[in-house]
Amino acid sequence: MVGLLVVSHSAKAAEGIREIAAEMGSEAAPIAAVGGDPDGGIGTDATAIADALAALDADEVVVLVDLGSAVMNAELAIEMSDKTVVIADAPVLEGAVEATVAATSPSATLDSVREAAERAGGTSKR
Amino acid sequence: MTADTDHGAAVVAAVARVADRIADERAHLTDLDSAIGDADHGANLDRGFRAAVERVEALDDPTPEEVVQTVGTALISEVGGAAGPLYGGGFMRAAGTLDDGITAESTVAFAETYLDSVRDRGDARVGQKTMVDALVPAVHTYKKSIEEDGLDPLTALAKAVDACRRGVAFTVPIRAEKGRASYLGWRSVGHPDPGATSTLCVAEELLAAAADSLDAEVPTDVDATAPTTPDEGES
Numbered sequence: 001m002v003g004l005l006v007v008s009h010s011a012k013a014a015e016g017i018r019e020i021a022a023e024m025g026s027e028a029a030p031i032a033a034v035g036g037d038p039d040g041g042i043g044t045d046a047t048a049i050a051d052a053l054a055a056l057d058a059d060e061v062v063v064l065v066d067l068g069s070a071v072m073n074a075e076l077a078i079e080m081s082d083k084t085v086v087i088a089d090a091p092v093l094e095g096a097v098e099a100t101v102a103a104t105s106p107s108a109t110l111d112s113v114r115e116a117a118e119r120a121g122g123t124s125k126r
Numbered sequence: 127m128t129a130d131t132d133h134g135a136a137v138v139a140a141v142a143r144v145a146d147r148i149a150d151e152r153a154h155l156t157d158l159d160s161a162i163g164d165a166d167h168g169a170n171l172d173r174g175f176r177a178a179v180e181r182v183e184a185l186d187d188p189t190p191e192e193v194v195q196t197v198g199t200a201l202i203s204e205v206g207g208a209a210g211p212l213y214g215g216g217f218m219r220a221a222g223t224l225d226d227g228i229t230a231e232s233t234v235a236f237a238e239t240y241l242d243s244v245r246d247r248g249d250a251r252v253g254q255k256t257m258v259d260a261l262v263p264a265v266h267t268y269k270k271s272i273e274e275d276g277l278d279p280l281t282a283l284a285k286a287v288d289a290c291r292r293g294v295a296f297t298v299p300i301r302a303e304k305g306r307a308s309y310l311g312w313r314s315v316g317h318p319d320p321g322a323t324s325t326l327c328v329a330e331e332l333l334a335a336a337a338d339s340l341d342a343e344v345p346t347d348v349d350a351t352a353p354t355t356p357d358e359g360e361s
Binding site: 041067076 | 202203207247304305306
């Protein structure tokens with residue numbers, strides 16, 4: 001099973017994006033959210049991301065990130081994780097929605113979910 | 127006490143020095159970051175280095191490698207933001223270069239490994255207004271001073287700090303291409319990069335700590351751009 005993790009500088013943004021994406025999915029696509037620095041302020045925290053990866057009920061995980069340091073802290077967390085984890089080069093909200101839909105497919109793979117997220121990069125708003 | 131744990135104690139003292147300096151610079155670094163970033167660099171680093179001091183002072187006769195590894199994990203878990211993985215990841219990866227203790231050779235390897243880690247993690251090149259702009263000249267100057275010019279390590283380090291200072295000055299007139307500051311475009315021009323500035327603070331304190339542990343004066347009149355002649359009897 002392929003899981004999803006949303007990483008944002010804001011815990012509220014991460015949770016909100018998770019909520020929107022989860023509407024598209026089902027129990028077949030576990031999706032978690034993590035955000036904020038170690039003090040609960042705006043930022044990202046490698047340890048919290050690693051903990052969220054460990055808690056997710058999936059052996060393979062696609063991570064959606066917002067800005068710069070989210071990528072670095074997610075990469076560090078992946079180095080600490082024993083799961084197979086990739087970061088999607090995708091806009092965080094649209095990517096999470098596309099990835100959730102792809103993850104609910106019975107034939108979903110890590111690559112198919114990541115590619116779905118990355119296709120969201122070309123999404124037009126109109 | 128073996129030479130190794132002696133060096134360990136010297137590294138613990140250096141960490142405490144760095145932490146004190148970062149605490150002193152907390153407001154200054156945050157001011158710099160409020161000009162072109164998200165105004166948390168001073169507070170984040172201060173929290174990280176305070177945790178690092180607590181953790182390394184709790185170690186029992188640590189080796190230099192253990193001290194640096196502990197600093198790295200403390201920074202990763204406490205700093206957050208970009209500075210956590212850049213500083214913490216750098217120290218964690220470079221710690222292993224010190225497994226034979228602190229020597230001219232091992233410190234060159236340490237500096238190069240640290241630089242590689244920061245460059246890889248941040249995917250940054252010189253000229254993008256990041257800490258790399260301060261680190262690259264400092265590390266290259268240190269390596270050349272030791273390996274080619276045959277300077278003693280303390281003079282080489284003083285020269286590296288001068289190069290680091292020039293690197294910070296180099297970040298002032300350029301436009302940011304990485305990190306939060308890059309969203310500001312031309313508005314980032316005219317401000318020193320906060321990460322380059324904190325890197326200089328750390329480098330200055332490492333120099334002072336090295337002089338302390340060698341019971342020597344910090345060399346003055348060291349100009350990173352001047353040609354070098356090894357001292358009599360050195361090299």
